[in-house]
Amino acid sequence: MGTLARKSKTASSDIYLYLGLKEVRKENPGIPRVLSLISSILERSVQKNEMLVETAQIKDVVTIFHGSRAPSLGVRQYIDRIFKYSCCSPSCFVVAHIYVERFIQRMNVHLTALNVHRLLITSVMVAAKFIDDAFFNNAYYAKVGGVSTAELNRLEMKFLFGLDFRLHVSVQTFGNYCLQVEKEAGAGIQIERPILACGIKECWSSKDDSSCASTIAR
Template sequence: METLMAKGKAGESNPYTGLGLDESGNWLPGSPRILSLLSSVLERSVRGNEKLLAGSKIKDVITIFHGSRAPSLNLRHYVERIFKYCKCSNSCFVVAVIYIDRFLQRIDAYLTSLSVHRLLITSVMVAAKFMDDQHYNNAYYAKVGGISREEMNRLEMRKVVWKPKLLCKLKPIA
């Protein structure tokens, strides 16, 4: 393995370490770097959208995901909390961000501090059910996310859109 000089210290360049993995592909202790990157992307998006909405006459679409006030827990800590207690794969977080983006595009809404937490916990839960072999029930995700089970059930039903799309044309078998 190649050795690099970084800030006066020698270190090995390991592509796994940057992703939060050891050489066997197992997660390193602590929060993986991808979660930090995703929370930064979401935070920047929220700040940019709120600045855009405040400085223009554009009105945001109010959805079931909007709260009356922003939660006191910042987004980075919220992501770490979900990771710690839900034990879902990192790919669930990536898929969750894709789900959030597609949902917002579909309804022409903006990601704001009033909606990001509920959208995130719901999207992670839906992604875990789709991506991971094991997942928790809705009541558990609701507890981790700081909402009621009933609200989580409503959010999930609003989030899940049953519009499957084929990625290729199917030809009849001759």
């Protein structure tokens, strides 16, 4: 699956091409522009909420997605890492962001530096399972995300219950969101890559991958 960009009639084909949701030349696929735009939106949201929490204008509701301290890896770098190793379609990141927005609205929480990473890896994994034909198991996504498998299992269950298991995203909603991303960030046929070509060969700290699993948990 993962073909929401191809089916949508709401947003124009040009927008999908611009966002990198439609097929590009396979010899030089690059990173879809939608990833950087979503990263920018998330970073602005985190910065705004951090400021509001600091000035006590909002209360940060602590959930199991919160860490004791913010990871050193930025949102943009984290999203790029997930895309590089998960092999999921670019459309998954659009759907994942829609899921995150639904979750924070239903659970009345705010995106901050303490929870954004866990919400991202969980939402992308859930989106890949729902819309892509092929996906990895939780243990693999946990390694990509820098958490333990047991923790990611708990995060997935909390996320699904938080969404009331309502994972369907209509073609119209997907198209409208793409228009919103293009507008807010100022400015398909998904990019397909063979799953066997993907492998985790590097860590955020450029050390062996065995040290990655505890990176976010700290």
